Amino acid sequence: MADLQLTDHVPREADDGVWLACIECGESFAPFDTVRYTCDDCDGLLEVRYADLPTWEDFEDEGRGVWRYHETLPFEEGVTLPEGDTQLHTAPRLRDDIGVANLRIKHEGMNPTGSFKDRGMTVGVRVAQEVGVDRLACASTGNTSAALAAYGARAGLETLVLLPAGKVAAGKIAQAALHDARILEVDGNFDQCLDIVQDLAARGEVYLLNSLNPFRLEGQKTIGLEIMEEHYADHGEYPDRIVLPVGNAGNTAALYKCFRELVKAGAITEDQVPKLTGVQAEGAAPMVEAIQEGNDETRRWDEVETIATAIRIGNPVNAPKALPGIRETGGTAVAVSDEQITAAQRDVARQGIGVEPASAASVAGLRKLRRQGEIDADESVVCLTTGHLLKDPDAAAEAGRKPEPVPNDTDAILEHIDDRSSVVETVRRQASKAADSPLIPLVAGGLGAAYLYRKLRSKK
Numbered sequence: 195m196a197d198l199q200l201t202d203h204v205p206r207e208a209d210d211g212v213w214l215a216c217i218e219c220g221e222s223f224a225p226f227d228t229v230r231y232t233c234d235d236c237d238g239l240l241e242v243r244y245a246d247l248p249t250w251e252d253f254e255d256e257g258r259g260v261w262r263y264h265e266t267l268p269f270e271e272g273v274t275l276p277e278g279d280t281q282l283h284t285a286p287r288l289r290d291d292i293g294v295a296n297l298r299i300k301h302e303g304m305n306p307t308g309s310f311k312d313r314g315m316t317v318g319v320r321v322a323q324e325v326g327v328d329r330l331a332c333a334s335t336g337n338t339s340a341a342l343a344a345y346g347a348r349a350g351l352e353t354l355v356l357l358p359a360g361k362v363a364a365g366k367i368a369q370a371a372l373h374d375a376r377i378l379e380v381d382g383n384f385d386q387c388l389d390i391v392q393d394l395a396a397r398g399e400v401y402l403l404n405s406l407n408p409f410r411l412e413g414q415k416t417i418g419l420e421i422m423e424e425h426y427a428d429h430g431e432y433p434d435r436i437v438l439p440v441g442n443a444g445n446t447a448a449l450y451k452c453f454r455e456l457v458k459a460g461a462i463t464e465d466q467v468p469k470l471t472g473v474q475a476e477g478a479a480p481m482v483e484a485i486q487e488g489n490d491e492t493r494r495w496d497e498v499e500t501i502a503t504a505i506r507i508g509n510p511v512n513a514p515k516a517l518p519g520i521r522e523t524g525g526t527a528v529a530v531s532d533e534q535i536t537a538a539q540r541d542v543a544r545q546g547i548g549v550e551p552a553s554a555a556s557v558a559g560l561r562k563l564r565r566q567g568e569i570d571a572d573e574s575v576v577c578l579t580t581g582h583l584l585k586d587p588d589a590a591a592e593a594g595r596k597p598e599p600v601p602n603d604t605d606a607i608l609e610h611i612d613d614r615s616s617v618v619e620t621v622r623r624q625a626s627k628a629a630d631s632p633l634i635p636l637v638a639g640g641l642g643a644a645y646l647y648r649k650l651r652s653k654k
């Protein structure tokens with residue numbers, strides 16, 4: 195079982211108070227002496243550790259976004275576009291409809307490349323510069339490749355992305371292409387792409403920037419810091435629960451690390467840690483399976499399928515960090531159907547917030563758990579929406595209202611819009627009658643009525 199306890203011991207490998215610790219065997223490593231993704235001794239996952247952990251006062255007067263929290267990061271600044279400082283939306287109709295005391299939506303789709311991946315890349319690409327590599331690579335369901343392409347371009351480094359052929363949303367491929375990454379389309383799924391890119395990294399051919407790279411998660415933990423700070427400022431308390439989509443379980447691991455560090459620093463107490471609640475698609479739910487069966491490891495799902503291509507992942511590499519995160523915080527994990535994901539995508543969109551399908555899984559999961567009584571009506575919940583609507587225009591078009599072909603003619607279009615209310619209809623008739631009259635006072639009245647009519651129609 196992974197040991198995620200943060201201790202006061204600073205090993206001699208620490209460099210300026212930063213080191214890497216193996217979560218399986220406890221071995222420590224210098225952070226930047228060589229390129230290393232997992233433990234030399236046991237191949238366990240590594241975690242970045244710090245001698246000093248900051249608290250809220252240390253972030254004051256530090257600007258906004260990921261680098262506001264540089265005291266919790268290995269560097270003062272990174273390769274930045276800049277990222278973070280995303281909206282924590284309210285969603286009152288959805289809150290009432292789902293039936294929780296408070297609902298906020300942390301929209302990570304508002305990052306520079308439209309997903310939370312930017313937070314990890316600003317740190318990860320900075321580390322790549324530190325260790326002195328020139329070719330960056332990742333396997334991706336799409337968003338990681340878009341972020342890596344952009345941050346790689348910013349840093350002037352060569353970038354390779356391995357994508358599962360035919361399973362990546364159009365917006366994401368367009369981003370990777372325009373930011374000039376080499377896009378290698380693999381005849382296989384995401385997990386197989388990750389196997390290959392790990393091989394390439396092990397052979398020293400590329401620097402791996404998937405979330406297996408522990409520095410990526412350092413950037414991503416700032417999602418938790420922003421949520422906690424803003425929620426406390428707005429509501430005088432921290433959220434009871436954070437619900438998030440789960441693919442490789444990087445964010446789940448990153449948020450848990452954020453909370454462990456805040457507790458260790460004395461910034462929050464154990465019982466103020468939000469319950470981490472993971473949501474997967476039914477067709478790709480190894481984390482949910484492990485939570486429900488009480489397993490310490492996930493079983494690799496070889497066949498995965500879901501409309502939410504971003505989380506079409508069968509072998510979540512961060513499970514050893516994320517499973518304890520869900521359990522220790524008192525959270526849970528739930529699987530939702532593609533239909534529930536699409537319905538949630540519409541629900542969120544009708545609050546004016548545009549998200550891609552994987553992101554909507556968080557809201558679908560909240561609704562399902564609330565209906566099952568696993569989430570209480572008095573809870574304050576934050577749903578994480580991880581990617582922007584425009585990432586997957588095909589899914590959005592499919593989920594949304596269909597365009598209506600109409601003739602190129604105003605009257606015909608008015609004829610076509612047949613759902614006018616009787617009030618609007620009456621005003622319209624008065625307006626058109628007045629407009630036809632030769633009498634000036636009536637024309638003036640008609641103009642007033644026409645104005646009122648336009649106003650009423652624009653409100654529809």
Ligand SMILES: Cc1ncc(COP(=O)(O)O)c(C=O)c1O
Nearest residue numbers: 337441442443444445504580581
């Ligand atoms: C939009 C979106 N949501 C969720 C995820 C899954 O995130 P994680 O791998 O951190 O669980 C991804 C990443 O693949 C993603 O692109």
Ligand SMILES: [Zn+2]
Nearest residue numbers: 216219233236
């Ligand atoms: Zn080890």
